[in-house]
Amino acid sequence: MKIEEKAKNELVALLSAIDAVQITGIEQEPTGVDRGVDFLIDLEHARKKYHLACEVKSNGQPRHIRNAIFQLNHFVRNYSNTAYPVIIAPYLSQRSQDLCRADGCGYVDFVGNVHVKFGSVYIDRKTDETPKSDQRSLRSIFKPKAANILRNLLNDPERRWRVAELSETANASVGHVSEVGQALREREWAAQSKNGLYLTDPDGLLDAWSQEYEQPDGERVELYTHLHGSALINTIEELMADYPEPKIVFGSYTAADWLGPYARAGKTYLYADERGLGALQERLNLQQPLKGPNIEICVPNEDGVLNDVERFGEHVICTSAVQTYLDLTNSGERGREAAEHLRKAKLQWQ
Incomplete structure (x- = not known):
């Protein structure tokens, strides 16, 4: 029919x-x-x-x-x-x-x-039902492979991006950038000018992404260190200073302490590459927890999260406000409250 x-x-x-x-x-x-x-x-x-x-x-x-x-x-x-x-x-x-x-x-x-x-x-x-085809289409925009494209767009919504330029910056194929751009325009989250692709509704895009967000693929470990408070943070900052590239990065609640302080957590959250994980294990004397872990480290399979960062002072490196917001929105009710606080502090667009 x-x-x-x-x-x-x-x-x-x-x-x-x-x-x-x-x-x-x-x-x-x-x-x-x-x-x-x-x-x-x-x-x-x-x-x-x-x-x-x-x-x-x-x-x-x-x-x-x-x-x-x-x-x-x-x-x-x-x-x-x-x-x-x-x-x-x-x-x-x-x-x-x-x-x-x-x-x-x-x-x-x-x-x-x-x-x-x-x-x-x-x-x-009104119904809450969404056709499977539309769900697949929406989720494809927010797959980890597209995350680098979205991060670049959200970090500077008014910037006009040429497809080739965004492809190189986001480490994504030209075809994938074009597909994501088309999907964003269909939903009126973005538009195309003669100078390139730009966001028209960054809030709408971020809202949708937070609902479909998948944490970066990779290994996650929960460990324990005898260091606490400022001694722990200072030691991690020293490790960050030892790396020419940001391969140890504060994430989630710990990043939010720098970006938009709201609620302290009982753990210190980090992203790191394999080398960074090894350095953390050695310097912090990380061990398997007998009771409760106080360190959570994610070693992502791709470098997008580790490269999309904000710096404070000489050595402090945190996940970007966008990435921190997404992680917080998916960490329970307390995390969602911290996420909204961060959004008001760091993610306000015209």
Whole structure:
């Protein structure tokens, strides 16, 4: 069944369930003629006539929905004051639904989200269901391989990035950068100018990433050191000073102590490469904990986290505000509170 036919059937079934609504006609757009709508449904309700101007989109991402809203509203203004615009798609994200509501446009999708309001008819339904295809598409944007691309964009949202430049900086293929850029534009988190790709909604992107965030792949170890407090931090800073590159990096709560202090944790959190892990084990005399660990170290499989850092003074190296925020949002309720504090302190965009 074609998507237009399914869309028409969905809307007709919805309207037919209302006793006071009588469908009097359905007019399909003639083949080869683009009037700005796919079909019109004529109906009567409370002795008044209405015309539902319906546009069907196979892609319900915000960029396509915004164009459809403009197109439908133009048609409605020139057709009748009793015409009401309705967009139908397989799935409409919350952002797409919000766009429709803001412009007085009805919508229906195939998973159960509905907002139709004309005359005294009002239907409003919401579902948390997300099609598997859309879930896969969204998650692919936030896979670890794409993380370097997103970090660079979020660290400087207004910067215009050429594909080749972003590819080199993020250590990603040109094709992958293009795919991620297209996905971001589809969701209106980014736009393309003549000078390159840039973010238009960094907050929306960060919100979505935090919900789909996967911690960097790699080894995680929890160990114990007899050092505590300033003695522990000073020793780690000395180790950081010994490395020409940032291969030992404060992360999570420990990074947040420098970036946007909020809540102290019982552990010291670190990222390190293999060499850094060895140095930490030796200098801190790390041992298997008999009771509770006080050091947690992640050795990521790729260097993106270790290279995306902020420095304090000569030797202190922390994960970037973006990476620290993501780690905190995925470390329980206390972590989410610390993450929001950090966001207010370090991740405010115009």
